[in-house]
Amino acid sequence: MSAIELRDVLKTYDGRRVVDAISASVERSERVVLLGPSGCGKTTVLRLVAGLEVPDSGAISINGNDVSAGGRNLVEPERRHIGMVFQDLALWPHMTVFQHLEFALRYDKLTRPTDRPGRIMEVLEMVRLVDRAHAKPGELSGGQQQRVALARALVTNPAIVLMDEPLSSLDHELNLHLRGEILRLHATLGFTLVYVTHSREEAADIGTRVIAMQDGRVKDAGTPTIATTNARDT
Amino acid sequence: MQRRLTLLLVVGALVIIGLLPLVMMLGKSFFVDDTLTFAVYEKLFADARVQWEPMAHSLTLASLTAGFAMVLGVPLGLLLGKTDLPFRRALAVLLSVPLLIPPYILAVSWFNFLARDGLLARFIPARTAELMSGWLFGLPGCVWVLVGAFMPVVMILTMVYVHAVSPRLEESGRLITRWPGILRHITLPMIMPGILFGGMLVFLLALGEVGVPMFLRYPVYPVETLTQFSAFYDFGAAAAAATPMLGITLAVLALERFCLREKTYRLRPVTSGTRMLLVSLGRWGVPAFLAVSLLAAAVVALPLLALIVASLSPFAYSEAWSKAADSLGRSLIFAVFGASLLMLFGFFCGYLIHHRVLRFWRAVDTLTLLLFTLPGTVIGVGLIALWNRPVTGFVYASAAMVILAYLAQYTALTSRITLATLGNVPHSLEEAAQMTGAPWLARIFHVVVPAALPGVIAAWLIGFIFCLRDLGASMLVYPPGQDTLPVRIYTLMANGAPSLIAALCVIVVSVTLTSLAILGSLLRTALSHR
Numbered sequence: 001m002s003a004i005e006l007r008d009v010l011k012t013y014d015g016r017r018v019v020d021a022i023s024a025s026v027e028r029s030e031r032v033v034l035l036g037p038s039g040c041g042k043t044t045v046l047r048l049v050a051g052l053e054v055p056d057s058g059a060i061s062i063n064g065n066d067v068s069a070g071g072r073n074l075v076e077p078e079r080r081h082i083g084m085v086f087q088d089l090a091l092w093p094h095m096t097v098f099q100h101l102e103f104a105l106r107y108d109k110l111t112r113p114t115d116r117p118g119r120i121m122e123v124l125e126m127v128r129l130v131d132r133a134h135a136k137p138g139e140l141s142g143g144q145q146q147r148v149a150l151a152r153a154l155v156t157n158p159a160i161v162l163m164d165e166p167l168s169s170l171d172h173e174l175n176l177h178l179r180g181e182i183l184r185l186h187a188t189l190g191f192t193l194v195y196v197t198h199s200r201e202e203a204a205d206i207g208t209r210v211i212a213m214q215d216g217r218v219k220d221a222g223t224p225t226i227a228t229t230n231a232r233d234t
Numbered sequence: 235m236q237r238r239l240t241l242l243l244v245v246g247a248l249v250i251i252g253l254l255p256l257v258m259m260l261g262k263s264f265f266v267d268d269t270l271t272f273a274v275y276e277k278l279f280a281d282a283r284v285q286w287e288p289m290a291h292s293l294t295l296a297s298l299t300a301g302f303a304m305v306l307g308v309p310l311g312l313l314l315g316k317t318d319l320p321f322r323r324a325l326a327v328l329l330s331v332p333l334l335i336p337p338y339i340l341a342v343s344w345f346n347f348l349a350r351d352g353l354l355a356r357f358i359p360a361r362t363a364e365l366m367s368g369w370l371f372g373l374p375g376c377v378w379v380l381v382g383a384f385m386p387v388v389m390i391l392t393m394v395y396v397h398a399v400s401p402r403l404e405e406s407g408r409l410i411t412r413w414p415g416i417l418r419h420i421t422l423p424m425i426m427p428g429i430l431f432g433g434m435l436v437f438l439l440a441l442g443e444v445g446v447p448m449f450l451r452y453p454v455y456p457v458e459t460l461t462q463f464s465a466f467y468d469f470g471a472a473a474a475a476a477t478p479m480l481g482i483t484l485a486v487l488a489l490e491r492f493c494l495r496e497k498t499y500r501l502r503p504v505t506s507g508t509r510m511l512l513v514s515l516g517r518w519g520v521p522a523f524l525a526v527s528l529l530a531a532a533v534v535a536l537p538l539l540a541l542i543v544a545s546l547s548p549f550a551y552s553e554a555w556s557k558a559a560d561s562l563g564r565s566l567i568f569a570v571f572g573a574s575l576l577m578l579f580g581f582f583c584g585y586l587i588h589h590r591v592l593r594f595w596r597a598v599d600t601l602t603l604l605l606f607t608l609p610g611t612v613i614g615v616g617l618i619a620l621w622n623r624p625v626t627g628f629v630y631a632s633a634a635m636v637i638l639a640y641l642a643q644y645t646a647l648t649s650r651i652t653l654a655t656l657g658n659v660p661h662s663l664e665e666a667a668q669m670t671g672a673p674w675l676a677r678i679f680h681v682v683v684p685a686a687l688p689g690v691i692a693a694w695l696i697g698f699i700f701c702l703r704d705l706g707a708s709m710l711v712y713p714p715g716q717d718t719l720p721v722r723i724y725t726l727m728a729n730g731a732p733s734l735i736a737a738l739c740v741i742v743v744s745v746t747l748t749s750l751a752i753l754g755s756l757l758r759t760a761l762s763h764r
Contacts, residue, residue, distance in 0.1 A: 084666070103670060106673075
């Protein structure tokens, strides 16, 4: 049973096929990278899996259960138990790092209220942010903000984590460093990762499998070597 | 599900508070003793001339006010919003003050300045003073006062819309021509829908104005509704008299929807996160500053000064306090309740329109705008038509009627502020909260509202000020013995001493400006903590 499965998923905006009848599957604990130029539909695929977009047709299933089918969401995003790191990070400006994680845990039925502080500190240690627990996003560096977004996505211990170009705004050195952090966290926690990027280098580094996309379709799929051979970098 | 249900409830409440009263009003004007008849209309319009003349006056007054407001408001908006004019923020605040004060108080202020025995008469020959006083009573005086009151609408909208023009478009123009050419060929054509929208708002606000024309003795149509209701207590005739105003408002709004709609919406997204280009005035900076300062002094400072001078009599303030303290207290309480509910309603309506959650989001936007631009007297008559019946008598006889009137009339203000604020709050913030499993209301109150806090506070503040200054609707719906301060002042105007009226007006202005200052500082604090 695949962790994620897309079957003939179609999504249009104003009549334009942004995702054009895509079928693909992601196995448990796999690191799959969606690679392609801007506007090829990779972010839309991610949002469809998250449930933030509804497919026009086709079906999406998570752990064997259909979550979207027949042009509607069968399971709302907040009930899919998926962690997500947004491209703009989407950090809440009025909350501290600790409050970000506390808010995420508040709606997690698996964590008891008394266990929350301990779990938060555990995740903050994992992303090396314990000393910045009471800082607000505006007081953090770019790399630290990235790690808050990562911590928020991981704090509920989701089986699936989606990342939408999370490192695109960082300089090369920090980008490299955080790639290592993501791989380390994946190795520790064993979640299924779907990672969107337009960078071949990032794709080859992060993915155990790469799906190259173009014009809403799967152009190629295979081992990370396709990132350096077939896919077009933008 | 929670999102749709909550928003449907809000829309349902809006329909009951705003739309249903209008439908009931129309219904009542066509039914006499449960029989469909045009008798009320036939009787009311039997002498067409009697109705036509005030209507012609209303249309003339509204057209001239809108025209002059645009002629003054657009250049001022450009100067204050697009140039490096010295002290432009302070000047913009000063020139916006008249919008916060009930227009009839401005009329009283100008009366105290221009009347035969007013402040100006002390410095000019008696004959000239007589001439000025004669000029104040009638169309020119009404236009003058209302242009001062509503010009800030055009000015503020111009400032907002120039901020919404992409700097890249102007930068590309700068490679071709100088700033005057860019403003003429790029900026102004782009913001023209916004300017015309402002002009339309001023036209409708002036069309529904009751207080100023009544005080300055210029017979206009909305007074007819009020007269039929309060003088003759003929509800059918009042409803029939209100119908043409409803028709005109609907026609103007339909024109706006047809001609401007998509264009005014299109300007917004271009700008978020971009910095506006400022025009350097160079050597024209000082003359422009002097000209705008003089205008601000003439339009704002002079009449308010005259009002303060007129109120300076030994017992004016103590008498004002003894005669109106209870009304002031009620006004403040009603305004706090009204503003809080307006903030809530406006937020949900703004959210619904911004995210287009329901299919009929545009109808919600149109309904709130229609209710805002309708004369307060029409809203009042509609609310009476709906609630004045045995089953709902407990509502009709309570202060809830005043709050309902506020909600019906001013939701457009708070929903538009929310709309503008949400444009600057990335949707991903709410989506990130959604991915944590938070239900919609938790996302709204823990993430979206705090992220949009300055806009939420501003919406409360604007709601509070407009509730505090409301006259048209509350004059018709206040329960016995529970009048608001504007209504009390208006009642006292008939036989109160000018110094007493001036003192009461000064109290209203002071309360409004003090609230503005306190909440403005709260707003700054909220912004500084980001």
